[in-house]
Amino acid sequence: xxxxxxxxxxxxxxxxxxxxxxxxxxxxxxxxxxxxxxxxxxxxxxxxxxxxxxxxxxxxxxxxxxxxxxxxxxxxxxxxxxxxxxxxxxxxxxxxxxxxxxxxxxxxxxxxxxxxxxxxxxxxxxxxxxxxxxxxxxxxxxxxxxxxxxxxxxxxxxxxxxxxxxxxxxxxxxxxxxxxxxxxxxxxxxxxxxxxxxxx
Amino acid sequence: xxxxxxxxxxxxxxxxxxxxxxxxxxxxxxxxxxxxxxxxxxxxxxxxxxxxxxxxxxxxxxxxxxxxxxxxxxxxxxxxxxxxxxxxxxxxxxxxxxxxxxxxxxxxxxxxxxxxxxxxxxxxxxxxxxxxxxxxxxxxxxxxxxxxxxxxxxxxxxxxxxxxxxxxxxxxxxxxxxxxxxxxxxxxxxxxxxxxxxxxxxxxxxxxxxxxxxxxxxxxxxxxxxxxxxxxxxxxxxxxxxxxxxxxxxxxxxxxxxxxxxxxxxxxxxxxxxxxxxxxxxxxxxxxxxxxxxxxxxxxxxxxxxxxxxxxxxxxxxxxxxxxxxxxxxxxxxxxxxxxxxxxxxxxxx
Numbered sequence: 001x002x003x004x005x006x007x008x009x010x011x012x013x014x015x016x017x018x019x020x021x022x023x024x025x026x027x028x029x030x031x032x033x034x035x036x037x038x039x040x041x042x043x044x045x046x047x048x049x050x051x052x053x054x055x056x057x058x059x060x061x062x063x064x065x066x067x068x069x070x071x072x073x074x075x076x077x078x079x080x081x082x083x084x085x086x087x088x089x090x091x092x093x094x095x096x097x098x099x100x101x102x103x104x105x106x107x108x109x110x111x112x113x114x115x116x117x118x119x120x121x122x123x124x125x126x127x128x129x130x131x132x133x134x135x136x137x138x139x140x141x142x143x144x145x146x147x148x149x150x151x152x153x154x155x156x157x158x159x160x161x162x163x164x165x166x167x168x169x170x171x172x173x174x175x176x177x178x179x180x181x182x183x184x185x186x187x188x189x190x191x192x193x194x195x196x197x198x199x200x
Numbered sequence: 201x202x203x204x205x206x207x208x209x210x211x212x213x214x215x216x217x218x219x220x221x222x223x224x225x226x227x228x229x230x231x232x233x234x235x236x237x238x239x240x241x242x243x244x245x246x247x248x249x250x251x252x253x254x255x256x257x258x259x260x261x262x263x264x265x266x267x268x269x270x271x272x273x274x275x276x277x278x279x280x281x282x283x284x285x286x287x288x289x290x291x292x293x294x295x296x297x298x299x300x301x302x303x304x305x306x307x308x309x310x311x312x313x314x315x316x317x318x319x320x321x322x323x324x325x326x327x328x329x330x331x332x333x334x335x336x337x338x339x340x341x342x343x344x345x346x347x348x349x350x351x352x353x354x355x356x357x358x359x360x361x362x363x364x365x366x367x368x369x370x371x372x373x374x375x376x377x378x379x380x381x382x383x384x385x386x387x388x389x390x391x392x393x394x395x396x397x398x399x400x401x402x403x404x405x406x407x408x409x410x411x412x413x414x415x416x417x418x419x420x421x422x423x424x425x426x427x428x429x430x431x432x433x434x435x436x437x438x439x440x441x442x443x444x445x446x447x448x449x450x451x452x453x454x455x456x457x458x459x460x461x462x463x464x465x466x467x468x469x470x471x472x473x474x475x476x477x478x479x480x481x482x483x484x485x486x487x488x489x490x491x492x493x494x495x496x497x498x499x500x501x502x503x504x505x506x507x508x509x510x511x512x513x514x515x516x517x518x519x520x521x522x523x524x525x526x527x528x529x530x531x532x533x534x535x536x537x538x539x540x541x542x543x544x545x546x547x548x549x550x
Contacts, residue, residue: 029338033285036331056320064327065357071334072353075346130316132377177516 015041053132232448233263246504273437285339290442293332297449300325330356337431348430352421358518359411365526366405383465389472393464409454417506455495
C-alpha cells in the first residue's frame with residue numbers, strides 16, 4: 001500500500017509540474033514536449049487505478065499520434081518568439097477569464113464530500129480482472145447508441161477535414177500510378193531503322 | 201536444481217523482476233550486436249563481397265570492436281544545438297524499444313509481465329519511439345536533421361494506422377489482447393497459424409513494421425543521398441550508437457511480434473504431423489527464435505534488394521493502399537469469426 005502511495009505522489013507531482021511548465025515555458029516546442037510528459041504521467045496514474053485500457057489508449061492516441069503531429073506543425077511553422085510575446089498582453093484578459101471560470105468549476109465539482117465518496121466507491125479488482133473486456137462489453141451493450149453516434153460524428157469530421165483541404169489546381173504535374181503501371185514499351189520506345197551510312 | 205529454485209523463491213519480487221529484465225536485455229543487446237554483423241555479412245554476400253572478416257575468426261568479434269570504438273569516441277554537441285534535448289533524444293528512442301519487450305512471451309509463462317492488454321501496450325510503446333527521432337532532429341538545429349525528423353514523423357504516424365488495423369485483425373481472430381492467448385489460439389498445425397486467414401494483414405503488418413523502424417526501402421528519415429544522415433547527422437560516439445541499438449532492437453521486436461501473431465510463436469511447425477515427436481527435443485523458444493530470425497533475414501534482404509521509396513510513394517502506399525486493404529480484410533475476418541469458420545475460428549484448435 002505504501003508503495004502505491006509513493007508511486008501516486010511521485011507521478012502526480014510530475015504531472016502537476018509538467019502541466020505547469022506547459023503554460024509557463026516560452027519555447028512552444030518545449031511546451032509541447034511537457035504536454036507529452038503530462039499525458040504520459042496521467043496515463044501512468046490511470047494504470048495504477050486499474051484502468052489499463054484507458055491509460056494505454058491515452059499513450060497510443062495522444063502521445064503516439066496527436067502530439068507527434070502537433071510537434072510536426074510547431075517545428076514546421078518556425079514560430080518567432082518575439083512576435084508571440086506581442087500578443088501576450090492582448091490575450092491576457094480572455095485567458096484570465098477562461099482560467100478563473102475553470103477554477104471555479106473545479107472548486108464546485110471537487111468538494112471534500114464528493115472526493116471522499118469517490119474514495120469509498122473505488123473497488124479493487126482481482127488480478128485476472130480484464131478492464132479492456134469489461135469496457136468493451138459496456139460500450140457495445142449499454143452504451144451502444146451513444147458510442148455509434150460518436151463514431152459517426154468523428155467519421156463525418158474526418159471526411160470534412162479531408163474535403164476542406166482538397167483543392168484541385170489545374171496544371172499540376174502529379175503522377176497517376178495506374179497509368180504508370182499500364183505503360184508498355186511500345187508507348188515509350190520507337191524503333192527506327194536507319195540505312196547504314198558509308199563514310200567515303 | 202531444487203536448491204536453486206528455493207534460492208530464487210526466497211528473493212524479493214523486485215529482485216526477481218530485475219533479474220528477469222537482465223536475463224532479457226543482455227541477450228537482446230548481444231542479439232543487436234550480432235545482427236549488425238549479420239547485416240554486413242548478408243548484404244556483403246548478396247553484393248558478392250565478403251563483408252567484415254578481419255577481427256576474430258571470420259570477423260566474429262567485429263561488433264565488439266565496433267562497440268569499443270563507439271564507446272571511446274567523443275560525443276560532440278554542436279554549439280547551436282539544444283544540449284538537454286540533444287542528450288535526451290537517444291534515451292527517448294532506446295527506452296520504448298526496450299520497454300516493449302516486457303510483454304513478449306518466449307514460451308508458455310516465459311514472460312516478464314503477462315498483462316491482459318499486452319498487444320495494446322506494445323503498440324503504444326512502439327509509437328513512442330518516434331519522439332527520439334523528432335527530438336533529435338529538432339535539437340540538432342540543423343536543416344538536414346529537421347527534414348529527417350519531419351519525414352520520419354509523417355511516415356511513422358501514417359504507417360501506425362495500417363499497423364494498428366493489422367493488429368486489430370489479430371485481436372479479432374484470437375479474441376484477446378494477451379500475447380500468450382494469441383499464440384495459444386493458433387495451436388493445431390502450421391495451417392492453424394494466423395498467417396493463412398490473415399495473409400493480407402500479415403504482409404501489411406510486416407511492411408508497416410519495416411516502415412516503422414525506418415529501415416530500407418522506407419529509410420527516407422536517414423536518406424543519406426538526400427539529407428546526409430537525416431535526424432542523427434550531428435550525433436557521434438555512443439549517442440549515435442544508441443540510435444542504432446534502438447533501431448535494431450525495434451527490428452527484433454517487430455520480427456518477434458510477427459512470429460508470435462502470425463507464425464504461431466513458440467509452437468512447433470510440425471505440430472499434429474508424424475514429425476512432431478522427432479522434433480520434440482527442440483525447446484519451444486527455439487522455434488520462436490527461428491521464426492524471428494527468418495523475419496530479421498527479410499529485413500536485411502529488403503535492404504539489399506529494393507531501392508529507396510520516394511516520399512510521395514510512401515505516403516500513397518500507406519494511406520491509399522494499406523489502409524483500405526486492412527479495413528476490407530477486417531470485415532472479412534469479423535464475418536469469419538462470427539460464423540465460426542473452421543479450421544481457425546471454430547474455437548476447437550487441436
